Amino acid sequence: MKSKSIFQAAGQWLSSSPDRALEQAYQAALTIKAIEDEHFRGQKVASEFCDYSDSVVSYFKIEVNQNLTIARNKLSQFRTLRSLPISLPGQGAAEPYHGDRTVGILDKLSFIDRVIAKYDLPAPPAPEPVSSELSATQMGDRNGTHPVRPSKIPPAPALGKPNPQYETVSDKTGVLPRSFLRTLNRIKREIDPNSAETEEEVLLKFRNSRNKTTISVKFFLILIIVPLLTHQITKSFFIAPLVETWFANHEQVLFINQDFEEETLVELQRYQERLHLESLIGLTPEPQPEEIAEKLREKAAESIVEVRRREANAIANIFADICSLIAFTAIIAMSRKEIVVVKSFIDEIVYGLSDSAKAFLIILVTDIFVGYHSPHGWEVILEGIGQHFGLPENREFNFLFIATFPVILDTVLKYWIFRYLNRISPSSVATYRNMNE
Numbered sequence: 001m002k003s004k005s006i007f008q009a010a011g012q013w014l015s016s017s018p019d020r021a022l023e024q025a026y027q028a029a030l031t032i033k034a035i036e037d038e039h040f041r042g043q044k045v046a047s048e049f050c051d052y053s054d055s056v057v058s059y060f061k062i063e064v065n066q067n068l069t070i071a072r073n074k075l076s077q078f079r080t081l082r083s084l085p086i087s088l089p090g091q092g093a094a095e096p097y098h099g100d101r102t103v104g105i106l107d108k109l110s111f112i113d114r115v116i117a118k119y120d121l122p123a124p125p126a127p128e129p130v131s132s133e134l135s136a137t138q139m140g141d142r143n144g145t146h147p148v149r150p151s152k153i154p155p156a157p158a159l160g161k162p163n164p165q166y167e168t169v170s171d172k173t174g175v176l177p178r179s180f181l182r183t184l185n186r187i188k189r190e191i192d193p194n195s196a197e198t199e200e201e202v203l204l205k206f207r208n209s210r211n212k213t214t215i216s217v218k219f220f221l222i223l224i225i226v227p228l229l230t231h232q233i234t235k236s237f238f239i240a241p242l243v244e245t246w247f248a249n250h251e252q253v254l255f256i257n258q259d260f261e262e263e264t265l266v267e268l269q270r271y272q273e274r275l276h277l278e279s280l281i282g283l284t285p286e287p288q289p290e291e292i293a294e295k296l297r298e299k300a301a302e303s304i305v306e307v308r309r310r311e312a313n314a315i316a317n318i319f320a321d322i323c324s325l326i327a328f329t330a331i332i333a334m335s336r337k338e339i340v341v342v343k344s345f346i347d348e349i350v351y352g353l354s355d356s357a358k359a360f361l362i363i364l365v366t367d368i369f370v371g372y373h374s375p376h377g378w379e380v381i382l383e384g385i386g387q388h389f390g391l392p393e394n395r396e397f398n399f400l401f402i403a404t405f406p407v408i409l410d411t412v413l414k415y416w417i418f419r420y421l422n423r424i425s426p427s428s429v430a431t432y433r434n435m436n437e
Contacts, residue, residue, distance in 0.1 A: 018081040025074035026108045028067040029115040055211045216345040227324040235320035257392040314390025359432035370410040
């Protein structure tokens with residue numbers, strides 16, 4: 001019974017292989033169509049249909065060529081498997097497709113053919129027959145006139161060397177699996193001493209990958225350094241002098257929020273109590289009331305100077321951060337082409353990780369930002385932001401933020417896992433669930 005169930009499972013897997021191959025070809029065609037619609041106005045991936053640089057266009061061409069190879073190979077695999085008499089154990093021949101299923105398959109095949117047809121080179125024109133040119137030459141000789149010079153006929157391609165732009169042997173229907181044929185072709189290309197085209201293709205892929213990495217790293221550095229420099233320059237040379245001048249002209253303004261006032265009063269009270277303690281334990285002689293008042297006056301002046309410096313720094317931070325945000329927005333607005341490359345670079349890194357690494361990163365991020373101990377971290381972040389801008393601490397706002405924002409982050413993360421990661425990498429989702437349990 002156990003062996004019978006194993007054969008049945010194997011037969012079911014084999015019988016569903018054509019559908020899987022067709023679905024993979026369809027997904028590859030959808031990827032090509034998405035690139036065309038999003039970046040090339042729905043046209044073929046070429047430089048005349050976009051405003052991107054040559055490096056970006058070359059990157060998209062590599063992506064399209066990879067998906068074209070997948071679509072052609074999987075389509076050939078679908079045709080091969082459909083031609084085999086596959087049947088489940090204990091059943092007759094495989095049932096033919098009919099009804100809505102047939103319509104869905106035909107629609108997918110038609111869509112795949114339309115996408116692939118854009119990138120198939122047109123058939124070369126048939127050369128004119130040589131006999132007509134020879135007869136025209138002979139007639140010119142008979143009439144005594146100068147013979148007409150025949151046009152040169154382009155040489156036909158050598159047999160056994162098909163054009164790589166056309167469908168290769170591995171793309172055609174065959175009995176052997178496509179992966180086996182691709183492996184043999186790869187070994188053949190690697191040991192072929194005349195494979196200059198293959199070396200150029202590998203070199204082109206390496207250059208595109210290097211350009212993509214260079215553009216991404218450069219963009220990240222600019223995105224970090226330019227706003228920081230803008231913040232420091234505007235704050236040090238423009239905003240801070242203006243704010244300090246305003247405070248110097250408005251000495252009656254002591255505190256911009258209640259927290260600074262409470263800190264100053266607590267510090268003065270602790271200083272007075274320390275003076276009294278030092279006199280009680282004999283470290284200093286008991287001061288006179290006038291001396292205590294003088295020391296408190298000096299300490300109050302120092303505290304006010306420090307508080308006004310912190311207040312001026314907080315106000316300067318507000319305007320400097322606004323300037324940094326403007327610089328950040330300007331970089332984003334002027335770097336749309338670079339953003340496309342950076343997005344592809346990040347996707348390649350993230351989705352290129354192993355399933356365990358993806359699950360580990362997801363668990364790490366969720367535990368830090370939405371985990372059991374995350375409220376303490378959010379309190380520290382909110383307190384730091386308040387001190388940066390000179391804002392008084394608001395416990396009600398902090399509690400409300402901690403009660404809502406991590407929940408929103410958790411919802412967005414779960415939606416991303418369900419909507420995108422579950423479709424792109426189901427094994428990563430399964431690994432994440434097992435590790436999370």
